[in-house]
Amino acid sequence: MSAPFFLGKIIDVIYTNPSADYSSSLTRLCLALGGVFLCGAAANAVRVYLMQTSGQRIVNRLRASLFSSVLKQEVAFFDKTRTGELINRLSSDAALLGRSVTENLSDGLRAGAQASIGVGMMFFVSPNLATFVLSVVPPISILAVLYGRYLRKLTKVTQDSLAQATQLAEERIGNIRTVRAFGKEMTEIEKYTSKVDHVMQLARKEAFARAGFFGATGLSGNLIVLSVLYKGGLLMGSAHMTVGELSSFLMYAFWVGLSIGGLSSFYSELMKGLGAGGRLWELLEREPELPFNEGAILNEKSFQGALEFKNVHFAYPARPEVPIFQDFSLSIPAGSITALVGPSGSGKSTVISLLLRLYDASSGTISLDGRDIRQLNPVWLRSKIGTVSQEPILFSCSIAENIAYGADDPSSVTAEQVERVAGVANAAAFIRHFPQGFNTVVGEKGVLLSGGQKQRIAIARALLKNPRILLLDEATSALDAENEYLVQQALDRLMEGRTVFIIAHRLSTIKNANMVAVLDRGKITECGKHEELLSKPDGIYRKLMNKQSFISA
Numbered sequence: 001m002s003a004p005f006f007l008g009k010i011i012d013v014i015y016t017n018p019s020a021d022y023s024s025s026l027t028r029l030c031l032a033l034g035g036v037f038l039c040g041a042a043a044n045a046v047r048v049y050l051m052q053t054s055g056q057r058i059v060n061r062l063r064a065s066l067f068s069s070v071l072k073q074e075v076a077f078f079d080k081t082r083t084g085e086l087i088n089r090l091s092s093d094a095a096l097l098g099r100s101v102t103e104n105l106s107d108g109l110r111a112g113a114q115a116s117i118g119v120g121m122m123f124f125v126s127p128n129l130a131t132f133v134l135s136v137v138p139p140i141s142i143l144a145v146l147y148g149r150y151l152r153k154l155t156k157v158t159q160d161s162l163a164q165a166t167q168l169a170e171e172r173i174g175n176i177r178t179v180r181a182f183g184k185e186m187t188e189i190e191k192y193t194s195k196v197d198h199v200m201q202l203a204r205k206e207a208f209a210r211a212g213f214f215g216a217t218g219l220s221g222n223l224i225v226l227s228v229l230y231k232g233g234l235l236m237g238s239a240h241m242t243v244g245e246l247s248s249f250l251m252y253a254f255w256v257g258l259s260i261g262g263l264s265s266f267y268s269e270l271m272k273g274l275g276a277g278g279r280l281w282e283l284l285e286r287e288p289e290l291p292f293n294e295g296a297i298l299n300e301k302s303f304q305g306a307l308e309f310k311n312v313h314f315a316y317p318a319r320p321e322v323p324i325f326q327d328f329s330l331s332i333p334a335g336s337i338t339a340l341v342g343p344s345g346s347g348k349s350t351v352i353s354l355l356l357r358l359y360d361a362s363s364g365t366i367s368l369d370g371r372d373i374r375q376l377n378p379v380w381l382r383s384k385i386g387t388v389s390q391e392p393i394l395f396s397c398s399i400a401e402n403i404a405y406g407a408d409d410p411s412s413v414t415a416e417q418v419e420r421v422a423g424v425a426n427a428a429a430f431i432r433h434f435p436q437g438f439n440t441v442v443g444e445k446g447v448l449l450s451g452g453q454k455q456r457i458a459i460a461r462a463l464l465k466n467p468r469i470l471l472l473d474e475a476t477s478a479l480d481a482e483n484e485y486l487v488q489q490a491l492d493r494l495m496e497g498r499t500v501f502i503i504a505h506r507l508s509t510i511k512n513a514n515m516v517a518v519l520d521r522g523k524i525t526e527c528g529k530h531e532e533l534l535s536k537p538d539g540i541y542r543k544l545m546n547k548q549s550f551i552s553a
């Protein structure tokens, strides 16, 4: 900021002081100006480096905190929040906010310092001229505030619209097989294009506002310079100013003009950042409705694994008006196999979700060894429960890593442990057939494997977890005879010595269960062994067995 001052002095020396110490004055002033330039260059380099690195650090921390906050939310939150929206928050919103508070903030601070010191220096050089010139500033400030408000609103809408496009792309790319099977590529392309077109329309609105604002601020800056020339010229004419002073003043005025342009850009970027930041904070500060990692832990030694539902009422939070369970009661004794049967959509999978405490019952209690699960630490509770679902989901990493995922600490699992459980789960043979063996990457959600293979890997994963309680949702689709036998044998091994709750789709499972429970219209209507239930002439179970086809393999 002192450069124009020295420049003015140098010009005055050149113009008005051709005296004896002319060359030494000139050298001194030029050296001082050279020093100022050097310091300026070094400070700028350091500023850029620090802002770049701190910017990235802020974005990274923001993303990590956001991811952690998202993963701790209750499952109902994910029922009502679109995945694409969350991904957008993590990627584009975080970047926008990060950039806004670092690079942009640094530019803004610099512009602010330049403008205020520039104004101070203008008053120092010529108070008279400065007062005249600064009458241009207030209208620009009003314009900036109005523009900032508009931009903030527009950014929120644009980010929302972008999130919708991301959501669509993510869902359709993730389910390309379904899109392809229905031949809907062109429809999806059109849908996506129309969504990004909408983003474009909003971007055009922003560009329009930006163009007007920048035009106006640029013009104001130039008007400042013009007014300096005019009024300064008059002052010089009446010998109230030297040529050096006018030059210094002109440069300060030019800087102030530029800085106002910089400040307006900073302001608009800040408003954009705040627009994107609003929902980031909302998400960062959101407290999960179900506790994440707090509550009691039962004594491991006396832990049995008996489960009980008592008069449970439940409706999904996303659809509170549709009751799923009404007065649902069921006792699952420790170490026994309980099979649940019921029509499709009757709420069988919901029982598993409640046992895992993915949702809380609206009323009634679910207990583990006589203790209400709402008093227990959900992380501990889930560590005692293993699940194998109808269509197990694997992650896009190696088979070994997918199996090790079952352990509390996957990094401590040895290759021998993985191979052992894979052997018990009848998976080792087919895994060894792959060229990369246990290091074979299974593709997103395990697409590179067959249904039976995925199931056996999921069984190996559950075996490694070695849980006291096992919740199984049998696959509804029949496998070929060999696969069927291998999966069934693996499941039988997995079930040994545990409390097993199984949603049954196979006749053999029902026959082998210690107890079969029949779910009908939100409650358990019959309970007993397969033959007992079948012998009731008007029993619901009997009707169900006639109506519903169970896999008989």
Ligand SMILES: Nc1ncnc2c1ncn2[C@@H]1O[C@H](COP(=O)(O)OP(=O)(O)OP(=O)(O)O)[C@@H](O)[C@H]1O
Pocket (backbone or CB within 6 Å): 079, 316, 317, 318, 319, 324, 342, 343, 344, 345, 346, 347, 348, 349, 350, 351
């Ligand atoms: N996350 C959810 N939000 C709202 N409603 C849900 C949710 N999940 C399931 N439902 C509804 O709850 C009811 C019970 O679903 P559930 O998956 O438990 O049935 P199911 O007996 O396991 O069915 P199937 O045998 O076909 O797998 C269904 O009507 C379903 O539409």
